[in-house]
Amino acid sequence: MVKAALIPLAVVASAAQAFDSKIINGTEAPIGKFLYTTGLRTMVISDNECVGALIAPKYVLTTATCVHTSLTYSSVGSHYLSGDKDGERIKIVKQTRHPLFDHHEFDFAIFELETASKIAPVKVNFDPVVTPGSWATVRGWGTSTGEEYTRSPVLLEADVKVWDNVECAKAIDASVPIMDSHICAGGADKDWCTGDSGAPLIVNKAGEDYVVGLAS
Numbered sequence: 001m002v003k004a005a006l007i008p009l010a011v012v013a014s015a016a017q018a019f020d021s022k023i024i025n026g027t028e029a030p031i032g033k034f035l036y037t038t039g040l041r042t043m044v045i046s047d048n049e050c051v052g053a054l055i056a057p058k059y060v061l062t063t064a065t066c067v068h069t070s071l072t073y074s075s076v077g078s079h080y081l082s083g084d085k086d087g088e089r090i091k092i093v094k095q096t097r098h099p100l101f102d103h104h105e106f107d108f109a110i111f112e113l114e115t116a117s118k119i120a121p122v123k124v125n126f127d128p129v130v131t132p133g134s135w136a137t138v139r140g141w142g143t144s145t146g147e148e149y150t151r152s153p154v155l156l157e158a159d160v161k162v163w164d165n166v167e168c169a170k171a172i173d174a175s176v177p178i179m180d181s182h183i184c185a186g187g188a189d190k191d192w193c194t195g196d197s198g199a200p201l202i203v204n205k206a207g208e209d210y211v212v213g214l215a216s
């Protein structure tokens with residue numbers, strides 16, 4: 001299965017990259033790594049409803065489709081779908097969609113936290129370095145088998161291959177527009193799924209992680 005993704009070229013002022021919302025056939029991510037991965041939830045210890053990436057001590061990058069008044073807490077650095085066993089629970093005080101969000105492009109938002117996280121944020125990629133044939137990694141707590149409403153209790157990850165946009169457009173539903181600002185990634189029976197909206201697409205450059213997209 002192939003999913004479409006928007007590319008983040010800048011944060012807040014321009015387009016943050018994002019892709020389609022679904023981690024199938026992923027494996028459990030190592031505990032204690034990739035702590036910038038952030039769950040967004042309705043209560044302190046409830047399930048994560050969306051995913052994001054901590055990009056500054058008080059700011060989480062996620063999708064515009066995750067903006068909702070019911071999402072009041074972030075869970076930063078936790079390996080688990082719910083609870084408070086590890087990581088930090090910090091109240092969300094402001095949610096800001098990109099002003100040009102239209103469900104096809106600019107599907108990203110910034111969530112401001114009440115207090116600064118002590119966890120190191122991930123870097124944001126400002127250069128279009130993701131090329132067809134390259135690999136990236138997506139992480140989240142969404143459906144692990146393709147079955148609806150069965151979220152993973154632990155953080156999952158899957159390596160996904162980046163597609164050429166023209167080939168991607170041929171492979172997916174023609175009703176889904178593939179824009180120049182999009183990245184297509186997936187295939188090899190690995191994907192993101194229900195519950196993974198906002199999950200960061202990560203590339204590693206010179207030993208450092210960069211967020212280049214969000215599951216949309």
